Amino acid sequence: MLYPGIIRKYRDDLPVAESSIVTLHEGNTPLFQSIRLVKELNLPIQLYYKLEGLNPTGSFKDRGMTYAVSKAHEAGFRAVICASTGNTSAAAAAYASRAGMLALVVIPKGKVARGKLAQAQIHGAKVFQVDGNFDAALNVVKEVAEHPKVTLVNSINPHRLMGQQSAAFEIVESLGDAPDYHFIPVGNAGNIVAYWRGYKAFHEKGLAKKLPQMCGFQAAGSAPIVEGHIIEHPETVATAIRIGNPANWKAAEEVAIESQGFIKAVTDEEILSAYKQVAQLDGYFCEPASAASIAGVIKMAEQGFFKKNASVVCTLTGHGLKDPDQAIEQSPAPIHISASSEELLKLIKL
């Protein structure tokens, strides 16, 4: 049977009329075990990456968007609107095109990674950029969403989080239980809440015996939850989590408490180091924001946090190709040679 996407897979958890389902067959992403990174860094754990960059538009946002757009389609809306650091708009544009709806996208000027902007454009969204950050874009969007033909698909839309729970379901199905720890980047803090709800739902049904400690990581330059106040001018290379006033702030704090986890910060330096290490040691290219979860694992391991052999899942939220400029900036430039093998061999050690 063809894999049908998360709504048809988890039919009871995501109610919507069958004829309104809008899917790009998102979900069913691999859980991939680290071999070399754990060895090189001497991490005393079983580390798994949930490869959310392998969703149809290259980020986990597809899980929420399939359900939000299906519900919008069912309710008869003409257009969806979102503010975005990039991935939400890419997903909204793709799912709206599949549904025959209009996508309106409002982004902070100059701060969206190129791959993400390209996606919104090629899927035919109307893209607007505003001076200011994500939070300024969100204010515009909330007002436009009061129009009767338009609905909001930002993460304050409850259907988004319901769809995103499916990633936790898949992890439990892959491991046969929940992991001991779940590490995840935190921006608007919707995903950490969605995973927790997903784990709890499977636990209540008896499909998981344990619940993980939820460990969220913000970037140090945009860590409102860690610092306990709104950040007016959030800054970080991890543009997907460059959020100064998270929509799900309170709910995320409750998740940290209830799961006996925490929300902490990692610096851009730690993020970029993890970004390169996962690419060069484990062969997987994620975007900088995703690497915040791995940077968190490395940092906590250095502090002796983990019990030996614990199972740890990191959500790698988006694909590295979303932000090619960052990858190029972090890497040595190609070496210019004449078209000769001799010259090449002289320059390398084998």
Ligand SMILES: *Cc1c(COP(=O)(O)O)cnc(C)c1O
């Ligand atoms: C949206 C996003 C995040 C942050 O998720 P929240 O639910 O806003 O906390 C992290 N990484 C990537 C790649 C994203 O697109």
